[in-house]
Amino acid sequence: NAGVTQTPKFQVLKTGQSMTLQCAQDMNHEYMSWYRQDPGMGLRLIHYSVGAGITDQGEVPNGYNVSRSTTEDFPLRLLSAAPSQTSVYFCASAGYSRIPTYGYTFGSGTRLTVV
Amino acid sequence: GQSLEQPSEVTAVEGAIVQINCTYQTSGFYGLSWYQQHDGGAPTFLSYNGLDGLEETGRFSSFLSRSDSYGYLLLQELQMKDSASYFCAVRDPGDDKIIFGKGTRLHILP
Numbered sequence: 001n002a003g004v005t006q007t008p009k010f011q012v013l014k015t016g017q018s019m020t021l022q023c024a025q026d027m028n029h030e031y032m033s034w035y036r037q038d039p040g041m042g043l044r045l046i047h048y049s050v051g052a053g054i055t056d057q058g059e060v061p062n063g064y065n066v067s068r069s070t071t072e073d074f075p076l077r078l079l080s081a082a083p084s085q086t087s088v089y090f091c092a093s094a095g096y097s098r099i100p101t102y103g104y105t106f107g108s109g110t111r112l113t114v115v
Numbered sequence: 116g117q118s119l120e121q122p123s124e125v126t127a128v129e130g131a132i133v134q135i136n137c138t139y140q141t142s143g144f145y146g147l148s149w150y151q152q153h154d155g156g157a158p159t160f161l162s163y164n165g166l167d168g169l170e171e172t173g174r175f176s177s178f179l180s181r182s183d184s185y186g187y188l189l190l191q192e193l194q195m196k197d198s199a200s201y202f203c204a205v206r207d208p209g210d211d212k213i214i215f216g217k218g219t220r221l222h223i224l225p
Contacts, residue, residue: 033213040123042202042217043158050211058212090157103148103160104213 006107013081021076023091030096032074036087119216126222137203145206
């Protein structure tokens with residue numbers, strides 16, 4: 001019973017490189033999302049999905065892509081990394097019908113540094 | 116659109132009671148949630164208020180007033196392990212986005 005699994009936990013990228021942050025959940029949750037967390041800025045929504053095949057933009061989507069081909073997986077792609085994307089990234093999931101009553105389950109986070 | 120306002124920091128003494136406020140502006144409203152995050156950790160869900168009034172879970176309680184667009188988290192019998200950041204969050208029923216406040220850092224003095 002893993003919950004929400006994010007990989008990698010740490011990553012250093014050079015400016016201009018691309019990469020994919022992985023997120024998988026084993027709770028059959030319909031709702032998944034990606035947030036970034038920067039000091040003093042709280043959690044800002046990047047992209048979210050209410051089910052397989054459906055994605056939508058959040059508050060800060062520029063520079064990121066997502067796809068949702070299965071219920072379990074929700075990868076986040078950085079197209080061309082920039083220093084401004086240095087942040088801690090959290091993936092979260094919830095059973096759609098339960099939002100927000102039972103709340104999100106968060107992954108442990110990915111700490112990304114772009115140099 | 117939505118916005119939430121929380122104090123950036125609150126300080127209290129071990130064993131005391133502390134209240135963390137959250138005011139929100141939303142086009143629609145499905146209730147207010149609260150999360151706790153310790154340094155270096157992931158946020159964890161604490162409570163949810165869909166209707167006006169007080170919800171109690173052990174030492175933690177959460178209150179909502181929809182007419183005032185206001186809620187708060189009340190922590191009683193503070194312990195050092197309660198030192199953390201606390202976030203309020205709302206869901207927009209129009210587009211299903213879940214938006215968080217910037218968080219309140221709770222400092223507890225011995």
